[in-house]
Amino acid sequence: MPHKDTHSTGLPVVEIQNLTKRFGDREAVGGIDLSIYPGECLGLLGPNGAGKTTTINILLGLVRPTSGEIHVFGEPIPKRLRHIKLRIGVVPQSDNLDPDLTVLENLITYAAYYGIGRSTARDRAEDLLQFFALKNRSNEIIQHLSGGQRRRLLLARALVNRPKLLILDEPTIGLDPQARYLIWERLEALRLQGTTMLLTSHYMEDVSRLANRVSILDGGKVVAEGDPKKMVVDMIGLEVFEVVDTPEGLDRLEKSISSCNVDTERVSDRLFIYRRDSCPELETLAITHHHVSRRPTNLEDLFLKLTGRILRES
Secondary structure, three states: OOOOOOHHHOOOOEEEEEEEEEEOOEEEEEEEEEEEOOOOEEEEEOOOOOOHHHHHHHHOOOOOOOEEEEEEOOEEEOOOHHHHHOOEEEEOOOOOOOOOOEHHHHHHHHHHOOOOOHHHHHHHHHHHHHHOOOHHHOOOEHHHOOHHHHHHHHHHHHOOOOOOEEEEEOOOOOOOHHHHHHHHHHHHHHHHOOOEEEEEOOOHHHHHHHOOEEEEEEOOEEEEEEOHHHHHHHHOOOEEEEEEOOHHHHHHHHHHOOOOOEEEEEEOOEEEEEEOOOOHHHHHHHHHOOOEEEEEOOHHHHHHHHHOOOOOOO
16 A cells, blocks of 8 residues: 655654764764654664664653754654653553553553543553454463563553654564564554654564655764655665675676666675666576576665665664
8 A cells, every 4th residue: 555645734743953962972863854744654764873762762852962953743852841742652672561560550550641540541451452452461460471462562552642643663673473463564554544653673674564754864864765665766776686606707797787777786795786777688697597586676775775784883
C-alpha cells in the first residue's frame, strides 16, 4: 500500500531546527533539521554513534541541547516539556516494565502517571491487551512473558494515554520473525489510523514498510532525507549484482561493463554493481558467472553507501 503524502496536512507535530549537542570536545549532533508531519512515520536511521539516541533524548527532555530549537505540537522544549509529554508515547530500547506487577497492573499503574482514572485505565488496558494479543496473559507477572510478549506490552503501555506522537526506539530488537511480524502489523494499523511516529531501527526492511520518510544521520548530521523507495531508486539504482572473484577477475569485469550506466563498489573479493538502466553485459554475467547474485536494490544498500561498511565504535 503506498504511503500517503502528509506534508499538506498542517503544521509539523515535531520541528527541530539547527539542533546541536556537544559532550566535551565530541559533537554528537551537528546542526540537524527535522520535521514530522501529522499522521506521518519518520524513520531516523544511522550507524552507532550517528546521533539518533542523543536526538531522541533531547526531544524527551533527558538531555539538554547545546543550541537549536525544538517544537512539539507547536510548543517549545524544554519550556513546555511537562505539558508536551502528556501527549507522547515512548517505546524505549531497554525493557523497563515493573517486574513486581502483572501485565494488566503494569498498564493501569502507568496510566495513573497521566492522571487517568482507574476505571478508564482498566478499559483502555484491556482493549490494548486484546489489540496486542496479550489478553490471556493479563494476570501473569512480567517474568513469565517471552521477549516478544514483553515488547508488545511496552507498545501497549506507550499507547495507554492515547498519544498524538509515538516514539519507537528499536521496537523489535532481538525478536524472532513471528514476534516482529505481529508488532509491525499492529504498528502499520496505528499508522493507517493516523498516529504520528518517530522510528529508529536497524531492520531496514521494517523501516521501508512503515516509514513515509527516512532521515539518515551520519556523524551527527543528516546526510539524506526523503521517501525511502524513491531515494533508493534515485541514489542507488534498480538492481544490485554481487560478484565474488579474484582481484584480477573483478578488474576484468569492471572493464567489461564500463559502458553501462552503473555504479560499482569493491569490498575485499566482492564487487557490488548497482544498475540504473538496461545493461546487456550484466544480463550475460548473471547467466554465465558461477558466483553472482542478483536482486532489487533496497534501503540497506542506500544506508551502506551513505554511511560505509566499516564497523565503528560508538
